[in-house]
Amino acid sequence: MANCLSAVFLILSGLIMARPLYAVTLSGQVHSDGKPLPDVVVTLKPLSHDPRLSATAGKPVSWRLDQKGKEFIPHILVIPPGTAVYFPNSDDIQHHVYSFSKAKRFEIKLYKGTPAEPIVFDQPGLVALGCNIHDWMLGYILITETPYFTQTNAEGHWSIDVPAGDYQVSLWHPDALAPDTLPNEIKQIQTAQTLRHSIDLKAWRASGKPPDTLQMQGYIERF
Amino acid sequence: MNSLISKYVGVLRFFCPWVIGLVSSDSHADLFDADFSAFNLNGLLDLRYQYSDSQPGEIENGLGKFRDGGNNSRFLANEAALVLQTRLDWDWSSTLTLKYADHQHTPVDLSEAFLVYRPVSTSAWQFGTRLGMFIPPVSMENIGTAWTSPYSLTSSAINTWVGEELKVFGAEAHIRFQTEGGDRLKWFAAGYANNDTAGVLLAWRGWSLHDYEATLNDQFVLPESLGIQTHLPLQASVTKPFVEVDGRPGYYSGVSIDRPEAYNFRVLYYDNLGNPTALENGQYSWRTQFWSLGLQVHLPWEWIFISQGMSGQTRMGERIQGLFAVDNGFWSASFLISKKMGNQRFSIRHEYFATDENDFLPLDQNEERGHALTINYNLTLAQRHQINFEFTHIDSDRQSRVNLDQQTRQEENLWQIAYRLFF
Numbered sequence: 241m242a243n244c245l246s247a248v249f250l251i252l253s254g255l256i257m258a259r260p261l262y263a264v265t266l267s268g269q270v271h272s273d274g275k276p277l278p279d280v281v282v283t284l285k286p287l288s289h290d291p292r293l294s295a296t297a298g299k300p301v302s303w304r305l306d307q308k309g310k311e312f313i314p315h316i317l318v319i320p321p322g323t324a325v326y327f328p329n330s331d332d333i334q335h336h337v338y339s340f341s342k343a344k345r346f347e348i349k350l351y352k353g354t355p356a357e358p359i360v361f362d363q364p365g366l367v368a369l370g371c372n373i374h375d376w377m378l379g380y381i382l383i384t385e386t387p388y389f390t391q392t393n394a395e396g397h398w399s400i401d402v403p404a405g406d407y408q409v410s411l412w413h414p415d416a417l418a419p420d421t422l423p424n425e426i427k428q429i430q431t432a433q434t435l436r437h438s439i440d441l442k443a444w445r446a447s448g449k450p451p452d453t454l455q456m457q458g459y460i461e462r463f
Numbered sequence: 464m465n466s467l468i469s470k471y472v473g474v475l476r477f478f479c480p481w482v483i484g485l486v487s488s489d490s491h492a493d494l495f496d497a498d499f500s501a502f503n504l505n506g507l508l509d510l511r512y513q514y515s516d517s518q519p520g521e522i523e524n525g526l527g528k529f530r531d532g533g534n535n536s537r538f539l540a541n542e543a544a545l546v547l548q549t550r551l552d553w554d555w556s557s558t559l560t561l562k563y564a565d566h567q568h569t570p571v572d573l574s575e576a577f578l579v580y581r582p583v584s585t586s587a588w589q590f591g592t593r594l595g596m597f598i599p600p601v602s603m604e605n606i607g608t609a610w611t612s613p614y615s616l617t618s619s620a621i622n623t624w625v626g627e628e629l630k631v632f633g634a635e636a637h638i639r640f641q642t643e644g645g646d647r648l649k650w651f652a653a654g655y656a657n658n659d660t661a662g663v664l665l666a667w668r669g670w671s672l673h674d675y676e677a678t679l680n681d682q683f684v685l686p687e688s689l690g691i692q693t694h695l696p697l698q699a700s701v702t703k704p705f706v707e708v709d710g711r712p713g714y715y716s717g718v719s720i721d722r723p724e725a726y727n728f729r730v731l732y733y734d735n736l737g738n739p740t741a742l743e744n745g746q747y748s749w750r751t752q753f754w755s756l757g758l759q760v761h762l763p764w765e766w767i768f769i770s771q772g773m774s775g776q777t778r779m780g781e782r783i784q785g786l787f788a789v790d791n792g793f794w795s796a797s798f799l800i801s802k803k804m805g806n807q808r809f810s811i812r813h814e815y816f817a818t819d820e821n822d823f824l825p826l827d828q829n830e831e832r833g834h835a836l837t838i839n840y841n842l843t844l845a846q847r848h849q850i851n852f853e854f855t856h857i858d859s860d861r862q863s864r865v866n867l868d869q870q871t872r873q874e875e876n877l878w879q880i881a882y883r884l885f886f
Contacts, residue, residue, distance in 0.1 A: 334501055336553055338583045341643055345585040349553055368643060372583040373550070378645075444724040444761040446645065452806075454847045454885040458505035458546060458608030 266427075267399035268435035269392070270411065276396025277439060279316050280413045284388035287406040287426065302358060304328055305369075305379065307335045307350060310450045312369055312379030316414065318389050319381060324358035336372040343367050343383060378448035380414050404430050411437055415445040501550035507609045508884040509542040511616075517857075517875030521668055522566045524687040526864050528833070528857040529877050530673035531566065539565050541674075541881070544574070544609035554582040557595075560609055564675055572678035574610070575630075587643075592636040596679065596705075599653070599715055601625045601731060603757040603769050604799065608885050610676055614769070614810040615839040616853045616881050618674050619797040621755070621773045621814075626676035627683070628664055628704045629733075631655035633712065645723050652716040659708040659737045662751035662777030666791045667691055669831045669861055670816040677704045689866050694827050695780065695788065699745025708748035709741035717755075729757040739779045739787060751777040753793070769799040783823055790822040791829050806844065812837045816859075833859025851881040 270280045303323055306313045308330040319325065329335055329350040338347040343365025348355065361367065364383045371377035388407070390400045410424045417440040427433070451457050517532030519525030525533060544562035551557060560574040577595030584590070602622040604612040610626065612618065618626060633655025640648045664671070668686050677683070682701040685691055692698055717731030734752040741748035753775020760768045773795050780788025797814035817832040835857040843849045860872040 333503070334550065334553075336583055338585055340585045340587055340641070347583045347585050366643075368645070372553075372581065442725075443763040446724045452846065453607075453613070453843050453849070454505065455507075455607040455611060455613055455843070455849065455883075457846075458885060 262404055263401045264404050264429055265399060265401050265432045266407075266409075266429055266435070267397065267433070268437065269396045270398070270437045270439060271396055272439050272441045276392070276394070277413065277441075278392050278394045278396060279314075280392040280396070280398070280411055280439065281316060281318050281382055281384075282390050282392070282398050282400070283318075283384050283386050283410045283412070284400065284402055284407040284429075285386045285410070286388070287408060290405070292403065302326060305381070306330055307337070307371075307377075310335075310374050311377060311448055314379075315448055316380045316382065316391065318391060319361060319383055320387060321362055321364050321383050321385060322360065323383070324360045325381065326354055326358045328354035334373060335377075337369055338372055339367050339369050341365065341367040344381075347372075374450070376446075376448065376450060378446050382412065402429060409435070411439065413439055413441070415441045417442050503548040503550075504886075505546045505548070505608045506886050507542060507544045507611060508540075509611075509881060510539070510883075511541045511879055511881045512538050514878045515876065517877060518869065518873055520673075521664075521671060521683060521686075524684055526668065526686055526861055526867060526869070527873070528669075528671055528835070528859055528875055529855075530671065530675055532875055532877065541565050542609070546609055551578075555580055562609060562676075562678065564678075566675075567678060568682050569678060569680045572680055574676055574678050576679075587641050589639045589641065590637070591639070592634060594634045596630060596632050596657075597635070598625060598676070599629050599631060599731065599733060600651070600717070600719075600729065601629065601755045601757070601771070601773075603727070603729070603759050603771055611674075611883070613808065613841075614799060614801050615812060615837050616674055616851055616879055617672050617837055617855050617877070619771065619799070619812060619814050619837075620670040620672055620795045620816040620835065621771050621797060623671050623673055623675075624665060626674070627671075628661040628677065629658065630677065630705055631713075631715075632657040632705070632707075647719070647721040647723075649719040649721070650717075651719070652714065654712050654714050656712050657705045657707045658713055658735050659741070659748040660702050660704055660706060660746055661735055661737075662749040662791075663702045663747070663779070664704075665793050665818060666749075666777055666779070666789055666829050667827075669818055669829070669859075670793075670795060670833070672835055672837075672855060672857060679705060681705070686863075686867075689863050690826060694824050695747070697742055697745060698747060701745075703746055706743070706746050708743045708746055709738035711736050711738055713737070725761055727757075727759040729755075731755040731757075733775075740781060747779050749777050749779045751775065765803045767801050767803075769801070770797060772796045778822075780822075786821065786823040788822060788824055789820075789827060789829070791818050791820050793818045807840070807842050810837075810839045828862040828865075831859060831861035833857060833861075835859075847885050849881075849883040849885065851879065851883065853877075853879045853881070855879075 270277045303325045335350040343363045344367045361383045364385045367381040369379040390398045392398045411422045423437045514536045515532045518527030519533030520527040520529045523533045542564040547559045549557045556579045577593045577597045579593045581591040635653035637651035682703045713735035715733040719729040721727045737748040737750040739750045756772040758770045778787040778790045795816035799812035801810035815834045820829045837855045839853040841851040855877045857875045
């Protein structure tokens with residue numbers, strides 16, 4: 241996510257810092273090809289250096305990324321650095337979750353139930369998850385430094401309360417046709433606003449879900 | 464009988480850690496993770512109605528391009544298969560495919576049996592291997608349970624031959640490089656035995672289109688009335704596809720480039736390094752070499768395009784003045800386009816095939832050429848009940864048909880309705 245601060249915005253944010261902080265609601269909707277797009281990650285990065293804006297939200301929270309029906313649930317998880325993520329296994333079969341992404345290289349063997357030890361994601365970045373047993377399984381953990389992030393729901397809607405200020409609003413989705421050209425804009429947020437965005441997706445997308453017939457599920461990568 | 468037993472012993476040897484583990488829980492704990500008992504049983508039941516307008520095929524000792532094209536109208540239990548996948552621990556698993564099929568030499572027999580070693584990797588490089596009896600990775604279409612295809616009932620000419628004569632007993636290893644974006648580049652290679660007779664069917668019977676895969680103890684009857692045993696009196700009247708004749712191992716090697724849900728390209732070179740003069744129990748060793756290309760491209764609106772090509776040569780017998788007794792070049796190319804509409808799928812495949820010859824037995828006429836069209840529609844209910852409607856047309860010209868008092872050029876049709884249950 242490139243920083244593209246202009247002098248104008250720096251001055252604006254300087255002026256805003258003199259004011260008291262108050263929460264405003266920023267919301268929006270993301271579409272793709274006219275249809276609502278769920279799971280889009282929306283991050284708001286404060287542009288001022290006010291420590292009140294960039295403070296991480298309270299005490300560390302632990303998250304869960306479930307293995308259910310031979311897929312990762314949720315498909316995309318957004319967390320701040322330092323978050324401990326538990327990987328419970330709700331299936332009756334074993335899963336062998338791994339990642340070789342630079343942000344976190346790990347492997348965890350999952351029997352049924354929840355392992356005692358979580359995985360801690362310290363570095364910001366994107367972690368792609370796979371399962372060594374079920375080759376189609378695919379999931380993502382996005383570790384973001386900003387405390388202000390959310391995801392679109394099934395209707396493509398998102399909403400977040402932030403202190404008034406200047407933010408760089410960025411969108412991310414793993415199936416975006418050209419991730420570099422996703423909306424990544426600087427917004428001065430003083431009052432409630434609604435944003436609308438559209439993302440072009442790849443024609444074919446790896447869903448991370450099992451094949452939809454038993455004929456194809458019976459095939460476990462032989463080659 | 465001895466070779467039959469030794470074959471079973473060979474297969475069992477690969478599975479012995481697992482077999483021992485079942486017998487003795489102590490040794491199981493030593494060899495593999497004691498908490499593991501992950502069995503995964505899949506299978507297939509395939510019932511059909513077929514109507515054909517064609518010549519007698521391979522199982523009727525004919526030169527028709529379908530397997531039993533002389534049988535005009537019939538209901539049949541085409542196949543029943545069980546695939547047992549067992550996870551032995553986090554890195555090791557085994558796959559065992561046992562099947563019954565119509566006109567199978569041994570009614571219930573092993574089709575594939577191998578151990579897979581695939582340790583997890585937390586780097587971009589990944590290594591894996593498999594050991595046992597398996598089909599080389601040529602087909603881009605046979606990717607379903609028990610080597611079935613989601614696109615058609617009848618395999619392409621190339622994949623029909625792969626199912627009939629290419630099964631190797633040995634070890635395959637691969638090294639894979641994967642980018643963070645998911646693109647994969649894989650190099651693979653295998654060394655193997657028991658594939659010395661591969662090529663005989665392409666030479667004497669020619670290309671064929673059906674969906675029968677040979678099993679461990681299989682044998683195929685060679686076409687009669689062609690004078691094969693007049694020219695080569697030591698040749699048995701049947702070919703056994705998975706025997707070792709010359710004691711020399713063969714190899715294949717290839718590269719695969721894969722962007723999941725976008726495209727997959729695979730190239731493979733196969734050489735069984737057969738000694739063309741070796742003979743044992745009526746089975747000659749054939750020197751068979753070929754290049755195989757496969758391409759799969761996902762297109763917009765859930766269309767998929769699959770193309771395969773194969774070009775090679777198979778030779779057998781004494782070499783006199785630079786010519787072998789039997790020396791056939793073979794090639795084929797197929798083009799399939801398929802569209803998925805929810806639980807329905809519509810596929811069309813067109814393909815060409817040919818063999819030529821360059822040997823010193825001009826009376827043994829093995830050259831042919833032809834093309835085929837297959838149209839399939841299938842509907843899958845509740846993920847498991849699949850209804851198929853399929854039509855296949857083959858137009859082929861083969862010189863040796865004059866020996867059977869047939870026209871060399873034949874146009875053959877096969878209509879099929881199939882119910883396939885996957886579990």
